[in-house]
């Protein structure tokens with residue numbers, strides 16, 4: 001018998017698959033299509049660790065299952081190759097980012113190939129290659145032409161470590177998403193002129209479609225909260241002794257009679273203007289202290305701070321004069337940056353009023369103790385007695401007559417900030433002309449190539465090093481021909497990854513980004529695998545897809561690009577902490593392969609370790625356990641084959657019913673588990689199957705029968721999505737000449753799954769005395785024996801002679817005494 005040695009068979013089959021091109025995508029007419037791909041990886045210098053391998057094992061199992069079922073299957077990989085780490089490495093070492101990126105890609109690729117992933121490598125691409133980013137620039141132009149790309153000066157998140165602005169989605173817990181160590185700095189704010197994509201135009205459409213998605217609830221909730229739609233009103237309060245007025249955003253216009261003061265964010269444009277002379281210094285000081293604090297700090301539940309401006313405003317509902325305060329709990333970036341404070345019904349306002357002894361007037365009678373909920377109005381003049389929702393409408397429409405209120409829906413989501421002050425990204429195809437403004441580079445001049453530079457370090461002037469590349473920057477204006485300058489910011493990598501899934505459907509098209517017909521065939525993606533980017537990438541692609549639909553490029557039926565999001569949990573290190581190179585607790589999949597366990601055992605363990613969507617920790621004993629299982633499977637098949645060889649008469653066609661039952665049960669279970677992504681239970685079903693087959697073999701030995709042959713072949717087919725190499729080897733040993741991985745999925749037959757036992761009613765003289773459960777194939781003598789031994793029957797027989805024994809097979813026994 002051959003020994004199971006992954007070191008031999010894994011490289012052998014990887015090479016053979018490449019020669020036979022078995023994983024190249026086919027588009028057979030009339031077949032179901034399945035597009036199943038993992039999220040685009042960033043090829044970091046550290047390579048993949050076993051935590052990452054989980055994602056690929058899941059995605060590959062699903063792709064293989066569908067390919068084996070005979071579906072047209074597209075599963076792909078590419079490289080999210082632009083980004084900061086390569087540039088930082090360049091700054092440190094002088095190695096061009098293109099060079100280090102190419103090296104990292106080749107290592108990632110080697111890892112994935114050694115893991116036996118069934119990607120269609122003919123569709124591989126790298127987003128930092130001009131052939132790709134040419135079309136990223138084209139997408140920018142599409143956005144621009146549709147009025148969805150614009151430049152504006154706004155206060156932006158700024159990472160001092162990365163020396164660039166960040167999108168809101170890239171700020172995590174107050175820190176830059178790239179590094180969140182305890183000694184890493186909080187992000188700060190900078191006012192800079194930047195490029196934005198108008199995702200807010202699509203906020204409603206995206207939000208309204210979210211509930212319907214077959215995505216994990218947790219991600220849907222995160223997206224809904226991120227978009228943060230709230231319906232309310234804008235209300236104007238005029239400032240006493242001035243022409244100014246303060247506009248507030250409120251979700252509770254019904255509480256306006258309880259608005260006993262206004263609060264402005266320190267950054268509000270009116271802050272210094274309305275501060276009275278006597279208050280000027282203290283207001284100024286307070287503003288200076290506040291603006292350096294992060295939003296996070298300002299939203300923390302701590303003692304309220306603030307300062308009075310000395311000015312008053314008129315409450316438009318009742319004409320009362322109310323003080324205007326400045327406080328940092330009001331944020332500049334939300335609503336209008338000013339609020340009407342209703343201390344009786346809002347907690348933060350209440351704390352503030354208590355601290356500074358401001359008036360608190362109850363205006364809504366609520367059921368129960370929670371004063372912040374809706375109820376019936378009191379102390380609100382003619383509105384008293386109305387419900388909150390009636391009052392809200394009425395108050396807003398009454399104030400609207402004098403243009404002091406209007407309905408307003410507010411969103412937390414901001415437009416997507418896409419420009420970065422960095423070198424290693426796609427240039428933004430824009431030329432700035434003193435006369436014509438920002439002019440798009442004409443389509444025929446794309447791509448705007450990223451020039452090579454000597455020194456990658458930004459000079460700290462809020463622009464990328466590209467600003468210093470004179471002969472690249474200085475170009476004639478495409479409109480008037482006069483001297484103009486290229487845009488020197490580049491696009492954030494997230495722009496590259498908003499349209500890469502389309503590119504997979506037509507990866508090497510040099511005339512267009514992709515042929516819409518191909519993309520429309522494969523879209524929407526049936527399975528998208530990842531465990532990250534809940535409110536960044538996964539929102540951006542929903543936005544982008546809507547733009548492509550509106551532009552007539554993608555069909556309406558693809559408006560949600562991701563049918564099913566398979567969001568996997570993390571595998572933490574054995575110490576329970578996050579696996580990370582810097583903590584030194586990562587496990588390298590190549591080590592496991594090289595130790596001789598092989599990729600198959602690793603993959604089986606990755607799928608077995610826990611339900612795919614749960615976080616879990618690495619376990620050193622896991623891979624050896626999976627290896628032993630594979631070895632048992634290997635040995636079982638070889639013993640059968642050896643036995644068969646000795647048996648010159650060939651297989652007998654007599655049925656081993658127990659063997660068939662196990663085989664069909666396992667086929668049914670593994671098929672439905674793969675369908676429902678329950679990989680761990682599928683693996684245990686196969687382990688159980690192997691155990692049961694060993695037991696039968698131990699009790700009745702191997703018989704060279706079709707039943708055994710069927711069971712072992714089916715097991716090979718079922719195991720193939722999990723352990724592709726060993727199964728391919730065995731499949732060929734089992735006499736097959738084509739790959740197990742294409743068009744090969746066993747079907748179960750219900751007739752073998754019928755229950756093994758039957759219930760028999762036991763009567764004495766026609767009276768029910770017991771119910772017994774016996775195995776279905778049992779003989780008459782055995783049933784009668786079992787019936788007589790039943791406790792209650794023994795009691796009623798009471799040693800009397802049985803005159804007659806009646807047996808209705810499978811149903812009833814009657815003893816006549």
Ligand code: ANZ
Pocket residue numbers: 230249250251252255265329330331332333334335336337338339340341342345346372410
């Ligand atoms: C009066 C009021 C009374 C409010 C009441 C709430 C309860 P969401 O749901 O998050 O949209 N607000 C408005 N702009 C703000 C800002 N820039 N910084 C901090 N708070 C702000 O919340 C909207 C509510 O949050 C608004 O409604 C406003 O307080 C506050 F019983 O107005 B409300």
Ligand code: ZN
Pocket residue numbers: 159160161162163176177178179
């Ligand atoms: Zn950073």
